[in-house]
Amino acid sequence: MKNDSSTSAAPLRGLGGPLRSSEPVHTAPAPLRAVVLLEEAADFLVVHLDFRAALETCERAWRSLASDAPAEEHAGTSLEVKCSLCVVGIQALAEMDRWQEVLRWVRQYYQVPEKLPPKVLELCILLYSKMEEPGAMLDVVRAWLKDPDNQNLPEYRALAVLHLQQVLLPLGHLSEAEELVAGSTAFDEEQRRDALQIICMARQQQKCEHSRSEEAQKPNQSASPCFLPFLYKLAQIFHRIREALFSPFYQLPVQD
Numbered sequence: 001m002k003n004d005s006s007t008s009a010a011p012l013r014g015l016g017g018p019l020r021s022s023e024p025v026h027t028a029p030a031p032l033r034a035v036v037l038l039e040e041a042a043d044f045l046v047v048h049l050d051f052r053a054a055l056e057t058c059e060r061a062w063r064s065l066a067s068d069a070p071a072e073e074h075a076g077t078s079l080e081v082k083c084s085l086c087v088v089g090i091q092a093l094a095e096m097d098r099w100q101e102v103l104r105w106v107r108q109y110y111q112v113p114e115k116l117p118p119k120v121l122e123l124c125i126l127l128y129s130k131m132e133e134p135g136a137m138l139d140v141v142r143a144w145l146k147d148p149d150n151q152n153l154p155e156y157r158a159l160a161v162l163h164l165q166q167v168l169l170p171l172g173h174l175s176e177a178e179e180l181v182a183g184s185t186a187f188d189e190e191q192r193r194d195a196l197q198i199i200c201m202a203r204q205q206q207k208c209e210h211s212r213s214e215e216a217q218k219p220n221q222s223a224s225p226c227f228l229p230f231l232y233k234l235a236q237i238f239h240r241i242r243e244a245l246f247s248p249f250y251q252l253p254v255q256d
Helices: 030-046 051-067 072-095 099-107 118-130 134-146 156-171 174-183 189-211 228-245
Strands: none
Touching: 030 051, 030 072, 051 072, 072 099, 072 118, 099 118, 099 134, 118 134, 118 156, 134 156, 156 174, 156 189, 174 189
């Protein structure tokens, strides 16, 4: 997997302080020491392509943050640094083909899923969906979406749609998808109507597949005639929903 250097460095913008990697780290407050290590980790990831060193540097930064409680004036910086460390660490694990470890690695720093930053949760959903293991994210995203504090975040709506598209529908959890759409304030009326239409189409597709279950399927067979219209309509509806979201997310793509 490869990186886009301009994208990978994005989480560092706005986090820089008066320190640089060449300056003594041990004399600075913990959040600022972590910023220096974060910059080093990003360099290992983007410039040197040393993914193991990038991961190890992220872990050193986390230990630095854990060793000292940040002063009040550095609390916001500390939260941003923690999120960015996770983004770099996730990318490093993915580049080393250790993507199966991502969720466990993140959870050691955010012990409960409700506390995951939206950017980190989004990246995990996209990664496990890309690797065709959306089930790994099911309980994590469920817990995050049910948390009242998270429901007030501006990213909540986009993550609810992402959960619907990348987790619930691929897993065939259509009843849960209906509950999410009908009971969540994340969707306005038009988006709710579109999402329920998607779920209805998915049910029809399930019935279509069930009726064909007795037929022999050839290896690498292309999508059946009853499946192609579903795919096309699904893409159209999700495109409309995404256009309405104006999501502010920073996305770090995982590429082959």
